[in-house]
Amino acid sequence: xxxxxxxxxxxxxxxxxxxxxxxxxxxxxxxxxxxxxxxxxxxxxxxxxxxxxxxxxxxxxxxxxxxxxxxxxxxxxxxxxxxxxxxxxxxxxxxxxxxxxxxxxxxxxxxxxxxxxxxxxxxxxxxxxxxxxxxxxxxxxxxxxxxxxxxxxxxxxxxxxxxxxxxxxxxxxxxxxxxxxxxxxxxxxxxxxxxxxxxxxxxxxxxxxxxxxxxxxxxxxxxxxxxxxxxxxxxxxxxxxxxxxxxxxxxxxxxxxxxxxxxxxxxxxxxxxxxxxxxxxxxxxxxxxxxxxxxxxxxxxxxxxxxxxxxxxxxxxxxxxxxxxxxxxxxxxxxxxxxxxxxxxxxxxxxxxxxxxxxxxxxxxxxxxxxxxxxxxxxxxxxxxxxxxxxxxxxxxxxxxxxxxxxxxxxxxxxxxxxxxxxxxxxxxxxxxxxxxxxxxxxxxxxxxxxxxxxxxxxxxxxxxxxxxxxxxxxxxxxxxxxxxxxxxxxxxxxxx
Amino acid sequence: xxxxxxxxxxxxxxxxxxxxxxxxxxxxxxxxxxxxxxxxxxxxxxxxxxxxxxxxxxxxxxxxxxxxxxxxxxxxxxxxxxxxxxxxxxxxxxxxxxxxxxxxxxxxxxxxxxxxxxxxxxxxxxxxxxxxxxxxxxxxxxxxxxxxxxxxxxxxxxxxxxxxxxxxxxxxxxxxxxxxxxxxxxxxxxxxxxxxxxxxxxxxxxxxxxxxxxxxxxxxxxxxxx
Ligand code: HEM
Ligand code: SF4
Ligand code: SF4
Numbered sequence: 001x002x003x004x005x006x007x008x009x010x011x012x013x014x015x016x017x018x019x020x021x022x023x024x025x026x027x028x029x030x031x032x033x034x035x036x037x038x039x040x041x042x043x044x045x046x047x048x049x050x051x052x053x054x055x056x057x058x059x060x061x062x063x064x065x066x067x068x069x070x071x072x073x074x075x076x077x078x079x080x081x082x083x084x085x086x087x088x089x090x091x092x093x094x095x096x097x098x099x100x101x102x103x104x105x106x107x108x109x110x111x112x113x114x115x116x117x118x119x120x121x122x123x124x125x126x127x128x129x130x131x132x133x134x135x136x137x138x139x140x141x142x143x144x145x146x147x148x149x150x151x152x153x154x155x156x157x158x159x160x161x162x163x164x165x166x167x168x169x170x171x172x173x174x175x176x177x178x179x180x181x182x183x184x185x186x187x188x189x190x191x192x193x194x195x196x197x198x199x200x201x202x203x204x205x206x207x208x209x210x211x212x213x214x215x216x217x218x219x220x221x222x223x224x225x226x227x228x229x230x231x232x233x234x235x236x237x238x239x240x241x242x243x244x245x246x247x248x249x250x251x252x253x254x255x256x257x258x259x260x261x262x263x264x265x266x267x268x269x270x271x272x273x274x275x276x277x278x279x280x281x282x283x284x285x286x287x288x289x290x291x292x293x294x295x296x297x298x299x300x301x302x303x304x305x306x307x308x309x310x311x312x313x314x315x316x317x318x319x320x321x322x323x324x325x326x327x328x329x330x331x332x333x334x335x336x337x338x339x340x341x342x343x344x345x346x347x348x349x350x351x352x353x354x355x356x357x358x359x360x361x362x363x364x365x366x367x368x369x370x371x372x373x374x375x376x377x378x379x380x381x382x383x384x385x386x387x388x389x390x391x392x393x394x395x396x397x398x399x400x401x402x403x404x405x406x407x408x409x410x411x412x413x414x415x416x417x418x419x420x421x422x423x424x425x426x427x428x429x430x431x432x433x434x435x436x437x438x439x440x441x442x443x444x445x446x447x448x449x450x451x452x453x454x455x456x457x458x459x460x461x462x463x464x465x466x467x468x469x470x471x472x473x474x475x476x477x478x479x480x481x482x483x484x485x486x487x488x489x490x491x492x493x494x495x496x497x
Numbered sequence: 498x499x500x501x502x503x504x505x506x507x508x509x510x511x512x513x514x515x516x517x518x519x520x521x522x523x524x525x526x527x528x529x530x531x532x533x534x535x536x537x538x539x540x541x542x543x544x545x546x547x548x549x550x551x552x553x554x555x556x557x558x559x560x561x562x563x564x565x566x567x568x569x570x571x572x573x574x575x576x577x578x579x580x581x582x583x584x585x586x587x588x589x590x591x592x593x594x595x596x597x598x599x600x601x602x603x604x605x606x607x608x609x610x611x612x613x614x615x616x617x618x619x620x621x622x623x624x625x626x627x628x629x630x631x632x633x634x635x636x637x638x639x640x641x642x643x644x645x646x647x648x649x650x651x652x653x654x655x656x657x658x659x660x661x662x663x664x665x666x667x668x669x670x671x672x673x674x675x676x677x678x679x680x681x682x683x684x685x686x687x688x689x690x691x692x693x694x695x696x697x698x699x700x701x702x703x704x705x706x707x708x709x710x711x712x713x714x715x716x717x718x719x720x721x722x723x
Contacts (some may be wrong), residue, residue, distance in 0.1 A: 081710055088706075089555045096544035097615075129542070130614040132697040198706030206719035216531045220706050238619065240537035281715075316721060369589035468720070496621060496698060497526065497533045 001277040003301060003312040005321050005464065006189065006209035006352050007271065008330045009261075010340045011182055011359035011462075012452060014411065015450040018180040020044050020141070022260035022269075026184075031245070032478065037103040037128050040140055041245035042260045044182040048156035048170060049143045051181075053099040056231040057157040057344065062347040063093040064229030065192055065347030069332070070287045078226040079196050083390025088198065091443070093226045094379065097237070101139045119443045129237070147178025158394040166388045177386040179358040181395075182259060182268070185232040185245035186343070186351030187211050189299070190285045193244070201242075208273075208466060209352065210247045215493065218242050229347035230299040239495050241497035257461040269453065272328030272462040273321060274352065275301040275312055277344065285348045289398045292345040299350075300335055303328070324464035329343050329451055330354065337440075337448055339407040341396035357396055357407050380435070382408045410448070413438035417445040502673075507685050508659070509668040513693030516663075522695035523703060536701035542615045550609045554602025560595040561638070565652075569660050572653035579650050588649050591640070596639045603628070603635055627697045630690050637683045645677055656684075 026042040045051040063078045078093050096462040102257035106123040114121030118489060127134045148171045159167055169175050187204075191211050201217035202224055204210070213224070213233070220240045224233040233244045250260035256262065261269040276299045284295040301308045302327035312322055325331065333340035333356065340354035360381075383389070384406065392408075393401040413434040420431035435445055451459060527534060540547045568575050579585040607628050608640040610616050643646055673684065694700070 076714075082708070084709060086552075089552050090548045091540060094540055094544070096541055098544075125614075132614060138707055190715070194716050198709040199715075200706075200712055200716050201702070201716045203716040206717045207721065219534060219701060219706070220536045221706060222538055222540065225541075233536070235541045237541050241532075241533040246604045271660045456683075495619065496535070496537060496623070497530065497696060 001308075001311045001315075001316040001441070002166065003308065003317060004209065004278045004310075005207065005317055005325065006274050007187070007252065007274060007464070008209075008245055008274040008328075008334075009353040010182075010270040010330050010333045010356065011353065012268040012270070012333075012340075012356040013179060013181065014356060015266040015452070016044070016180040016182055016358075017266045018044055018046070018145070019265050021263050021265045025263040026245075029241075031246075034128075035236040036234070038097065038100050039234040039243065040233075041243075042182065042184045042237055043140060043423055044180050046141075046144055046146060046152075046178050047181045047395070048147060048153040048159065049149075050152050051157050051183075052140050053231050054138075055155065055157055055391075057229075059229060059347075061093075062095060062226065062229070062231065064227060064231070065349060066190070066285060068194060068288075068348060070288075072286060074282065074286050076196050077124055077196075077228055077466070078291075079223050084198055085240040087223070088221055091222045091226050094222050094235075095225065095231065101142075102134060104136060104139075109131075145178065146299055148173070148176030153178070156391075158391050159204050160394060160400065161391050162388055166390070169386070170388070171392075177360055179360065179387065181355075182260075183230065183232070183343075184353065185211060185247070186230060186349070186353040187245075187247060189278075189350035189352060190281050192227040192229065192346065192347070192349050193224035193233050196223040198220070198223055202233075205249075208249075208252070208464070210249050210252075211244070212246055212249075213242050215243075217346075218256055221253060229344065229349065230351075232466055237388065243494075252463055253466045255463055255465075257457075257463065261461060270329040270333065270451075270455075270460045272326040272330040273303075273464045274334070275300060275303050275308060275322075275325050276331055281350065285350060289346050290400050292340060292348070292398050293400075293403050296342055296345060296350055297335060297338075300331075302335070303331065318465070318467065320465040320467075324462050327462045329455075329460060329462060332447070332451065337410065337444065338403075339410050339448070341403055341407060343396060344398075346398040355396055356411070357392050357404055358387070359408060359411055360385045367382075379409050379412060379434075382412055382452050409438040410440050413440050414445045414448045417442065418449055503673050504670050507681070508670045509663075511685065512663050512668075514686045515688040516662035518692045521695055523700060526695055527703075534700050534704050535698075537619070537698050539616050539619060542619070543609065543613050546605065546609045546613075550602055550605030552602070552604055553598050557595045557597075557599030559601055561592070561599055564592055564595075564649075568649065568652045569657050575649060575653040579647075579653075580683075585647065585650065589647065593639070593642045593651065596635065596642055600635045600639060603632055607632065621670065623697050627693065629700065630686065630693065634683065634686050634690060637686065639681055641677075641679050641683055645680060648652050 023040055023042045023044055026048070026095050027040065031037070031039045031041060040052065043052050051057065055061060059077070065077055066074050067077045068074050079087050104125045105128055107126050110121050110122050111123055124133055125136050126132060143149060146152050150171065154167070156173060170177065187209055191204060191207070194204060194211060198221045199217050199219050201214045201219070203212060203214065205212065208496050218241045220242070221234070222235055222242065224446045233242050238245050248256075252257055258270060261271055280299045283291075284299050287295040303309070303322060309322055330340070334354050340356045342351045343355055344349070385408075389401045389404060392404045393399055396413065415424055416434050417431045420426045420428050432442075435442065547597070579588065610620050610628070655672045655676075661670065662669040673681065
């Protein structure tokens with residue numbers, strides 16, 4: 001057993017209000033630079049919708065992720081040892097700027113410098129790349145809140161496998177529905193971006209699992225951009241290097257939550273350590289689609305189990321990290337309650353960001369102009385929710401509804417339990433029956449309720465001690481570098497020589 | 498007499514200056530500014546004409562460069578191969594074909610850079626100078642192939658010894674002194690390009706990825722000892 005620790009995440013979609021505060025926090029800190037101007041390491045999409053870059057989930061277009069051929073071989077879809085020769089000069093599946101958007105600003109100077117005339121001067125949009133005027137056709141979040149749009153929502157790749165009737169429902173005016181999907185790099189256990197890099201520039205940090213691009217080793221071969229099925233590696237068109245979400249590791253190392261987590265208005269984000277068995281990565285990544293969610297869970301180890309603790313210590317994991325794993329909110333959502341699911345696990349990168357699937361409005365039935373919301377089936381609003389279960393299953397269950405239904409049913413049971421407790425319009429007996437049917441106890445329901453609704457900063461973010469100060473001392477002697485400019489880059493990164 | 502000095506300058510002094518510049522600057526740049534080693538791909542900004550420019554150029558230049566290297570390293574094998582006229586023609590025609598492929602690709606690269614304003618903003622003066630040198634080099638190479646035929650034969654018999662004499666630090670210009678002007682131009686420009694190489698994007702040729710072929714798929718870096 002090769003025990004490793006991973007800083008993992010949960011996004012509780014039921015709480016996301018789509019405010020984009022997270023995206024802006026990230027942009028201001030990390031990507032407000034030339035060449036990175038179009039990047040949104042954190043972005044928030046409206047689902048159903050086409051996302052950013054456009055239709056990123058359509059792997060027939062982008063060819064991202066791993067392919068398992070069923071008899072024990074796992075290969076990257078977009079590149080391989082033989083295909084590197086033709087692919088390195090021109091990467092056939094690489095998205096180009098048109099798939100994201102051309103960043104622009106406004107010609108504010110014109111407001112001051114325009115010659116006198118009969119019209120008010122305007123600040124026209126100009127490209128941030130060549131400074132030319134552009135006719136803005138799309139941008140990030142162009143389809144914000146456009147659930148039901150025939151241009152965006154109707155082209156969501158997750159609609160595959162839905163009946164025509166379900167698709168129609170999604171776009172009929174009385175019933176249209178949408179929810180938000182905030183996305184960052186998943187800091188996967190089997191990252192395709194890392195495996196695809198010809199130069200070995202990408203790597204996973206052993207201690208915390210954060211996936212990074214070594215800027216000094218990246219040579220702009222662009223394999224990672226194509227290989228990541230989530231399109232979370234971006235190509236900096238100015239410096240000629242790939243860049244990605246760094247999970248704010250400088251903040252984590254000083255005990256602060258990443259900026260998007262810290263600023264999240266809906267408090268939907270949780271961060272904590274998971275211990276896992278690295279020996280099993282390859283085997284799990286090869287499992288058939290319907291066993292992937294379970295297989296992924298089965299790699300994650302119980303941090304309270306004495307055997308796991310002993311092995312973790314043997315593998316050099318410090319007591320502080322083990323303690324953080326025991327208090328991890330992510331462990332509870334993913335492993336104890338099983339209501340947080342990995343996105344598109346069928347890409348086989350084993351993502352370590354999990355989503356609690358969102359509840360959605362009930363599909364009412366109409367009889368004689370009276371709208372009915374109730375039914376004999378206590379979970380009718382889940383089985384006939386306005387977002388078809390198949391759609392959520394395509395996102396969070398590799399197409400299989402079971403795990404998604406389980407997560408939704410439990411959430412609903414928790415709500416009814418709380419209603420029975422506080423509002424009283426539901427009798428205790430019904431609430432208990434629901435809890436039973438949802439595989440939940442009263443105690444568990446209380447805990448889910450607390451961590452969902454009443455969570456403090458300390459509840460949401462259990463940041464392990466990273467001991468980076470000790471790690472650096474092992475490689476460099478800080479006293480030797482006193483009064484220097486520091487180690488690392490000498491001079492700022494620039495394009496070419 | 499002055500011709501003698503000119504030959505000494507162009508084919509002895511200049512090659513050494515260029516080769517040493519190449520060696521010193523590539524190493525220094527790699528050690529001090531490894532960040533600047535990048536192919537500086539522009540595919541992200543323009544993905545339609547990219548394939549038709551970059552790919553033919555690279556296939557062309559790689560084969561042509563490899564051909565020059567082989568003739569330099571194993572001249573005798575080439576001469577033996579050429580002993581049969583048919584084989585000589587096949588070699589010459591394919592060399593010319595790859596030369597033309599390089600030219601087509603290179604013109605494509607230049608036109609693409611010039612006509613697309615987005616890519617022009619990421620093109621530096623050094624890039625333009627490099628493209629001009631490569632273009633002249635390719636054109637002179639093709640005209641040598643056309644007007645001074647059977648280069649594969651005389652390169653192996655006359656130029657290889659000259660190049661070897663440079664590397665063995667006993668330069669002997671008698672082999673090149675008698676060469677036509679176009680060939681001399683091609684040689685001088687080749688050395689100039691080598692000297693200019695470390696200051697340009699061409700350094701990407703030196704960092705072509707090899708670890709990929711034997712490393713394990715996943716890369717993990719530990720800060721503590723394991
Ligand atoms: C040995 C293997 C080589 C590899 C793997 C390689 C790879 C690359 C790559 C990935 C690019 C970026 C293309 C883009 O996306 O814009 C590039 C550009 C370039 N390479 Fe190479 N290259 C190699 C050899 C060479 C050689 C031998 C030369 C010439 C002497 C050369 C000259 C150039 C030039 C001039 C460009 C710029 C093209 C442009 O303007 O787009 N390369 N190379
Ligand atoms: S989400 Fe993409 S970029 Fe992030 S670790 Fe996974 S494969 Fe790599
Ligand atoms: S800040 Fe939080 S609530 Fe707002 S969009 Fe981002 S994830 Fe959703």
